Amino acid sequence: MIPGTAALEMVGLTVRHRRRTLLDACSLRLPRGAVCGLVGPNGAGKSLLLSAAAGLVAPDAGRITVLGRSAGSDRALPEVGFLDQHRSLYPRMTVAELLETGRRTNVRWHQDRALELLRLGRVPLGAKVGALSGGQRTLAALALVRGKAPQLMLLDEPLAELDPLVRRAVLGLLLADVADHGTTVLLSTHILTDLDEVVDHLVLLDSGQVRLAGELSELLAAHRYVDRDGGRVLVRQETGAPGDDAPTLDELVVCYLHAPGTGRWLAPGMRPDATQGALIA
Numbered sequence: 085m086i087p088g089t090a091a092l093e094m095v096g097l098t099v100r101h102r103r104r105t106l107l108d109a110c111s112l113r114l115p116r117g118a119v120c121g122l123v124g125p126n127g128a129g130k131s132l133l134l135s136a137a138a139g140l141v142a143p144d145a146g147r148i149t150v151l152g153r154s155a156g157s158d159r160a161l162p163e164v165g166f167l168d169q170h171r172s173l174y175p176r177m178t179v180a181e182l183l184e185t186g187r188r189t190n191v192r193w194h195q196d197r198a199l200e201l202l203r204l205g206r207v208p209l210g211a212k213v214g215a216l217s218g219g220q221r222t223l224a225a226l227a228l229v230r231g232k233a234p235q236l237m238l239l240d241e242p243l244a245e246l247d248p249l250v251r252r253a254v255l256g257l258l259l260a261d262v263a264d265h266g267t268t269v270l271l272s273t274h275i276l277t278d279l280d281e282v283v284d285h286l287v288l289l290d291s292g293q294v295r296l297a298g299e300l301s302e303l304l305a306a307h308r309y310v311d312r313d314g315g316r317v318l319v320r321q322e323t324g325a326p327g328d329d330a331p332t333l334d335e336l337v338v339c340y341l342h343a344p345g346t347g348r349w350l351a352p353g354m355r356p357d358a359t360q361g362a363l364i365a
């Protein structure tokens with residue numbers, strides 16, 4: 085790692101497939117030790133962005149650096165743990181064999197950290213990976229990531245198939261990694277309620293574009309409710325002190341999801357009005 089560099093930095097990241105632009109000039113900077121929620125509607129490009137950060141998708145334009153190294157380079161890969169959307173694991177291996185593969189193929193291996201995750205879902209070490217439940221498979225894949233003790237974890241919907249108690253416990257372990265080892269976590273999710281107490285950064289992606297990115301407290305403080313046209317409207321204000329009328333994380337994200345392509349004026353549960361460039365009740 086190169087001291088002083090961000091955990092993850094993207095500048096103008098663009099990915100195209102045939103004639104479609106799937107990621108469109110995405111820029112963001114994630115400091116070390118951050119826990120960042122990556123949110124956005126289905127098909128927004130979250131998985132693609134995570135794959136690009138893991139070095140599995142080559143950009144058509146722009147650049148990505150991980151801990152100061154080019155994403156996907158030999159120097160970056162040992163420091164990155166990637167939980168991919170499909171939990172690609174060998175189905176005929178037992179869970180114990182999977183961990184042994186993790187031990188043999190990584191420069192560092194922390195069996196205790198891997199086992200901690202498996203215990204949460206009572207995942208039997210002797211079970212074949214192909215016979216695990218969806219949630220257990222997620223835990224097995226997460227165990228491989230955590231056992232590697234990477235400096236940057238890229239987690240694609242790590243909570244999706246987990247029950248509420250296990251979800252909380254998994255988040256607790258990830259937060260412990262951040263506190264104890266300075267790990268950085270970028271995780272995509274549709275479950276906003278889980279994010280509230282956990283993330284300190286947020287990236288909102290829509291149609292392959294970054295619409296919001298930054299420190300969560302600053303993003304929330306930059307938005308406030310005002311009375312307008314007989315209704316309550318959420319407004320983005322770049323200046324001014326934060327007040328009591330700032331939105332919650334959930335409200336902020338839902339507003340943006342309700343307002344594809346709109347600029348300044350947003351309101352929860354309202355529809356975009358193209359003629360006014362605003363959301364009107």
Ligand SMILES: Nc1ncnc2c1ncn2[C@@H]1O[C@H](COP(=O)(O)OP(=O)(O)OP(=O)(O)O)[C@@H](O)[C@H]1O
Nearest residue numbers: 101106124125126127128129130131132133169272
């Ligand atoms: N390998 C690929 N080849 C072509 N198009 C792709 C490929 N992977 C993703 N896409 C397209 O890129 C866009 C973004 O997909 P992606 O899976 O990154 O979205 P997402 O935000 O993760 O969605 P979800 O929340 O549904 O998982 C989609 O339109 C998808 O069809």
